Amino acid sequence: MKAHTHYLWFTTKQRQEIIDITEQVAEQVQESGVAEGLALVSAMHITASVFVNDHEAGLWADILKWLETTIAPWDPKRYRHNETGEDNAAAHLRSLTIGHEVIVPITGGRLDLGPHEPRLAHPLSAPLTGSVGEGVPCHHQPALILTDPEHRLIVAFSLL
Amino acid sequence: MKAHTHYLWFTTKQRQEIIDITEQVAEQVQESGVAEGLALVSAMHITASVFVNDHEAGLWADILKWLETTIAPWDPKRYRHNETGEDNAAAHLRSLTIGHEVIVPITGGRLDLGPHEPRLAHPLSAPLTGSVGEGVPCHHQPALILTDPEHRLIVAFSLL
Amino acid sequence: MKAHTHYLWFTTKQRQEIIDITEQVAEQVQESGVAEGLALVSAMHITASVFVNDHEAGLWADILKWLETTIAPWDPKRYRHNETGEDNAAAHLRSLTIGHEVIVPITGGRLDLGPHEPRLAHPLSAPLTGSVGEGVPCHHQPALILTDPEHRLIVAFSLL
Numbered sequence A, B, C: 001m002k003a004h005t006h007y008l009w010f011t012t013k014q015r016q017e018i019i020d021i022t023e024q025v026a027e028q029v030q031e032s033g034v035a036e037g038l039a040l041v042s043a044m045h046i047t048a049s050v051f052v053n054d055h056e057a058g059l060w061a062d063i064l065k066w067l068e069t070t071i072a073p074w075d076p077k078r079y080r081h082n083e084t085g086e087d088n089a090a091a092h093l094r095s096l097t098i099g100h101e102v103i104v105p106i107t108g109g110r111l112d113l114g115p116h117e118p119r120l121a122h123p124l125s126a127p128l129t130g131s132v133g134e135g136v137p138c139h140h141q142p143a144l145i146l147t148d149p150e151h152r153l154i155v156a157f158s159l160l
Helices: A022-032 A057-071 A080-084 A089-098 B022-032 B057-071 B080-084 B089-098 C022-032 C057-071 C080-084 C089-098
Strands: A004-007 A010-012 A016-020 A037-042 A051-053 A101-107 A119-125 A138-140 A143-147 B005-007 B010-012 B016-020 B037-042 B051-053 B101-107 B119-125 B138-140 B143-147 C004-007 C010-012 C016-020 C037-042 C051-053 C101-107 C119-125 C138-140 C143-147
Touching (some): A022 A037, A051 B089, A057 B080, A080 A089, A089 C051, A089 C089, A101 B101, B016 B057, B051 B101, B051 C089, B080 B089, B089 C089, B101 C037, B101 C101, C016 C057, C080 C089
Antiparallel strands (some): A010 A138, A016 A119, A037 A143, B010 B138, B016 B119, B051 B119, C037 C101, C037 C143
């Protein structure tokens, strides 16, 4: 069994953004030649998450609004973490809620996401406003690990 | 190493329901013959979750109440996703919170859930009221993947 | 491929506590000799969680405060589960939110947590006050599973 690791990079334009990464992950599954296995997609950053859900514009808007109004309002002054000079404590809490990674079965050489074909998505929060600035794109790499019985292929992405 | 995949189906009677799936999963562990390994149980549906916790009626009532009052009230009109004609945006957010899959160690041929023997459970939300109707049972299949050193057995369940 | 399982035990002094377990887990990765693989760290207890995030005192204070004020207030009387005689229903809900386990890639023989070197942490809730008592230390063991292509090594920790 061998491991195949791959790092994917994404550029964001806003502080909070959701990106559909299913195609890039599916591409790696195909490249790996894995028939039956496990795909680990890890955000590799603690203000980002990976989740499996629908790619529907209204739902994505609901998720971002829910993170702000229900889970953890951005409001930097309410968090002790931001006394360090950062302003993204809320992003850490949002990441804890949605989760740091997903692991998806690979069946018959394809990501086995279920019959309704949901998507792998990656909501990201940009780091320090001071070093990045509003509207400045920043680079991210989430992580994916693929395994299968013949050989274990790891494809890893990591978030910068 | 080989993969063993299995799909389990469950019938629900209500929009929100928790089902204890530990026995079905443990059965597959046994059938797989896995001694030391990993069990991935994936909901394979984005309005359902899989979690590990106690099977206690009061706690299950607390979980369902908490999902409604704290995490994401059902209230269809508050979500943009429901402009598509669906009414289950809240179920997507609840699934994001609890999580899409769990991965459990297999040690000595058994699910290694810890000394207090918690249970694998599967809270489900039925799809469109329009196509299913209140009180109409609908079919679901969650996913489980088992691996072990001699051979990798994948048992997968997927949710419809 | 072989499995390496290890159980780690921790002692807590308070009802809610966060412990950085990265070194213990990294030690097991090294002992396992895994080069490329997967590390599953499982709480193995349903009032505890495992997460990957920063080890920063202000953030840890924010997390504990957020769990109390936003996610699930301790307040035993508000939960039906506590009619059983337990008082920790809130801890079950907090565990559902943060998550029961994490799975981390192992790349080049090391835990691949990303370029900012976040930490694996383990927030714990002590069991029944009646049997443990306020301030009485209690033992916990979280779980870690390591896999790699040459052999699958499982290191498991479980929570008591």
